[in-house]
Amino acid sequence: MNAQEIGKVIPWALLLLAAAFVPVVFSPYWLSMATTMAMFVVLATSWALFSGPTHYISLATAAFFGVGTFVTGLGFQTLPFWMLPLIAAALGGILAALVGMVTLRLSGVYFVIFTLGLAELVRQLVTWVQNQTGQRGMYVLTSITERDIYWMLLGLAALVYLAGWLIGRSKLGFALRIIGNDETVARHVGIDTALAKVALFTIPGMAAAAVGAILAPRYIYIEPSTAFAPLLSFQVVIMALLGGTGRLWGPLAGVIPFTLLWEFITRQAPNQTLLLLGIVFLLIVYVLPGGFVGLWARIRRRFHQGGGA
C-alpha cells in the first residue's frame, strides 16, 4: 500500500469509527434506524460487487438472508452465537455457488427470474419441511441486544468493504469488468468467465446469509414468509441502483436516503408503501440512471470542463 492509498483509507476508517459510536450517542430509535441502514449497507454493497460489473441483476438476496435467519433459529440454543454467522456464510456461499453454476450461463432476464424464483423455492421447501415435522415458526429468544446486532453488522460491513477493495485491485475484479462489457471478448482474452462469475456470486450469498443470521434475534419470531420475503431483494436492488454501482461507496449513498425515505413512507402511508417503492424505482431509472455515482461523475466532469476552459 502506498501513501496515496493510505490517504484514501483514513477517511473511511474514521467514518467507521464514528459509526461505531452511534449506539452510545443516539437514542434507541436512531439506533434502530442505524441498524437497518447497516443491514442494507452490507446487503446492497455486496450485491453491487457482483451485479455492478457483470450487470446481472440478482433477486436472490432474500433466499440467502432467509437461510441465515434459519441457521440462527435452529442453532442459537446449542451453539455459541458468534459461530452462527460463520455457518450461515458458509451455507450461503455454497448455495450461491450451486445456483451460480446452474444459472450464470443464462443471460439477462432468465437470470433475474431464476434468482427471484430461488427465494420462493427455498421458502416453500422450508415450509414443507415444517409441515412434515408439525413445526411452525420459531422463537429466537437471546440476550443479544440491538447494540450487539449493530456492531456485528458494522464489522461485517467493514469486511465487505475490505473484500470489495481487494477485488477491485485484483485480476478477478478486472476480469469481471471485462465480462460486463463483452463476454465474448472476455473468453477470447483467456478468462474462464463461468468460474469468475460463480466465484464473485458467492460473496453476496455469504454476506446476505450472515446478515440474516445476525438479524434473526431482532425479529424474535421467524417464519418462512417473513424470512424469505421477496420485498427485501427488491429493496436491495433499488438502494444499490439509487446509489450507483460503479463505485464501492455507491450503495451506501443509496441506503441512507432510502432508509429514511422508507421510514417516512411506512409511517405516513403504510398502505401505499409498494406503490411508492415502484414510483421511486421509476424515478431512479429515468432521472438518475447511474445513481448518485453517475450524478457525481457528471458534476465532476462539468466542474473540470468549466475549470479547464
Add this chain to the structure above:
Amino acid sequence: MSRTVLEVQGVTKRFGGLVAVRDMRFDVTEHEVMGIIGPNGSGKSTMINMISGLFPPSEGSIRLKGAELAGLPAHKTARKGVGRTFQLVRLLPELSVVENVVAGAVFGHRRRWGKPAEAHARQLLERVGLGASIGLPISSLTYIDTKRVELARALAGDPEVLLLDEWLAGLNPTELATGIDLVRSLRDEGRTIILVEHVMDAIRSLCDRCVVMSSGAKIAEGTPAEVLSDAEVIRAYLGEDEDA
C-alpha cells in the same frame, strides 16, 4: 528452419443439417501469413471461429504446436496461444484504451499484471500507431483506431498465432494502405498470422500462402498468384451459373 505451428485436419462443422465447413485441412508454418479467402458464406469465419474456440468443430482436429485445440472453450485456446480480432470490432466501451489492451495481457498466453502489463499495453499501442489517441475514450475513436486497439489487445498476450478476421474490411483507401503496412510489419517481426480477407490487394501483398474455400470446402491452396489464377477459384468467385 520453418516448423508447423497450426495443423488443421479433417475439420467439419455442421449446424443442424447445414454443413458450413467440410473436411478442411491445412498447415500454417511459423512466421507465415496464411490467407483464408473465398466468396461470402464459404465458411471462412466459421473456420476461424473453430480455431479460436468460439464453438467446437463437429469432427476433426486442430493442433497448435502439437496440442489439441478442437473442443476447447475460447479461454483455453487463448491461454494456449491463439489471439484474434473480430469481424465486427469488439471493444470494451467502459474501459480506457489502455485497459482495453491490458485486458489482452492479463489472462492469456503470456501473462502480465500491474505496471508491466500497462507498459506492455502502451508499447503495443505505439506499435500499432495509436500513440496519439491513447487518452481518448473508446467512443470517440475513429474506425481504424478501434481496429488498432483490437489488434493491440490480440497482440498483448503474445499469441503463437494471430487470427485477423477481415481486419482490413471497411477501411478507406488511405487507411487500407496504412493497415496493410501495419500487418506487413507484424509479419516482418516474425509473427504467425491467419488472415481472413476479401481485399485482394491485401491478399496479394501480405499472404505467403492462401487457402481458398467455397461452400465450406477447400478448393485450392498455394501462393496468392497461383490460387487467384486457378480456374476453379475464378469460377467460385465469378461463376454465376454455378449456384444462383
